[in-house]
Amino acid sequence: MKTLLSFTLAVCFFISTATFAQQQYTVDGKQYTLQTExxxxxxxxxxxxxxxxxxxxxxxxxxxELTNTKVDGKYQEEYKATLQSQTQDANAGDASKVKFTLPSLTSFFVSYNKLKDSNFTYESKSVDIQTRLGAYVGVTNNAYNSNPTNAIVPTLGFDLEILDEVYLRRHSVVLRFKQSFKNPDNNSTSSQLSLNYRFKFVKSEKLDVFINTKFVAYTYAKTEDLVLDSTTGVSTIVSSSGGNLNAPAAFGIGADYAVGNGFITFNYNDIxxxxxxxxxxxxxxxxxxGYRFNL
Structure with missing residues (x-):
């Protein structure tokens, strides 16, 4: 319980920090909620x-706005001309060498500000924590539980993804809850809470494709089996339940596609x-x- 409370407080801290760091700005007549880097x-x-x-x-x-539009498969890098025009009053460096990434832009802005303001200071960030909360539905045959008839049952669940979009953009940690509904063969149900690691081997503005590794899982299951007494010939229903904590080292694959303030997410779990x-x-x-919201 203490571990769960600590985790909850940490998540609340990250969410509140991200919320208070944002402000509303009007750019070309449009309203944007932006973070100050x-x-x-x-x-x-x-x-x-x-x-x-x-x-x-x-x-x-x-x-x-610093833009980098794509025409006929080639990036136009308009942001470099914008930076060059805004920093003509100081030799902050060659804007043509600036990459369209937050770390590279940050470095250029810091160099300019130090030249223009002798009192300017900047403490570099080691991480920039972001969180995403999602819900999903699906189907499973619970291949790693007892399922002699290979019955497929519906599932639903929730997950919380924690990631650093600056220095560890291809990596994230996911806390996932999954509820599997009744298997008609033995009226079994299961609930699972798992901790997962994701490596995003495809990372773009619209699409992420990742390998999911489930390395710790707690599963609680209930089953009802029809047992025949060979002596009396009478069948009775025997119920059992219990939970276990294991390290499944289960690997799956998935993809996130950006839509609105989040991502449509598809997973093939525990292959x-x-x-x-x-x-x-x-x-x-x-x-x-399912769908995962940016918090």
Whole structure:
């Protein structure tokens, strides 16, 4: 319980920090909620909007968007000309060498601000924690539980993803709850809370494709079996329940597609599990589809 309380408090802290760091700005007649990354003579603002990274440069009262549009498969890098025009009054470096990423833009803005303001200081961030909360539905044959007839049952659940979008953009940790409904063969149900690691081997503004590794799981199951007494010939229902904590080392694959203030997410879960036994040698069928919100 103490561990769960600590985790909850940490999540609340991250969410509140991200919320208070954002402000409303008007750019070209449109309202944006933006985070302040660098504040000084040249202020760097940014956020993910409709799943796309958007960067803005504020000098005085003027706010310009830093853009990098794609035409015929080639990026136009308009942001470099914008940076060059805004920093002509100081030799902050060659804007043509600046990459369209938060760390590279941050470095350029810091260099300019130090030249323009001798009192400017900046403490580099080691992480920029973000959180995503999602819900999903799916189907599974619970291949790693007893399922002699390979029955497929519905599932639903929730997950909380914690990630660093600056220095560890391809990595995240996911706390996932999954409820499997009744198997008609033995009226079994199961509830599982698991801790997962994801590596995003495809990472773009709209689409992420990842490997999911479930490395710790607590599963609580209830079953009802019809048992025949060979002496009396009478069948009785025997109920059992219990939970176990294991390290399944289960691997799956999934994808997130940016839509609105979040992602449509699809997962093929637990394709291979090294740490648990496939009792009935059923081929794993475990799919889920849901939506994850940026908090």
């Amino acid at each position: 660098i504040e000084g003579p040249l202020t760097l603002l940014w956020n993910t909007i409709d799943g796309e990274y958007r960067y803005f440069s504020k000098k005085g009262t003027e706010i310009l 291979v599990a090294v740490g648990v036994e496939n009792k009935d040698d059923n081929f794993p069928v475990d799919f889920s589809l």
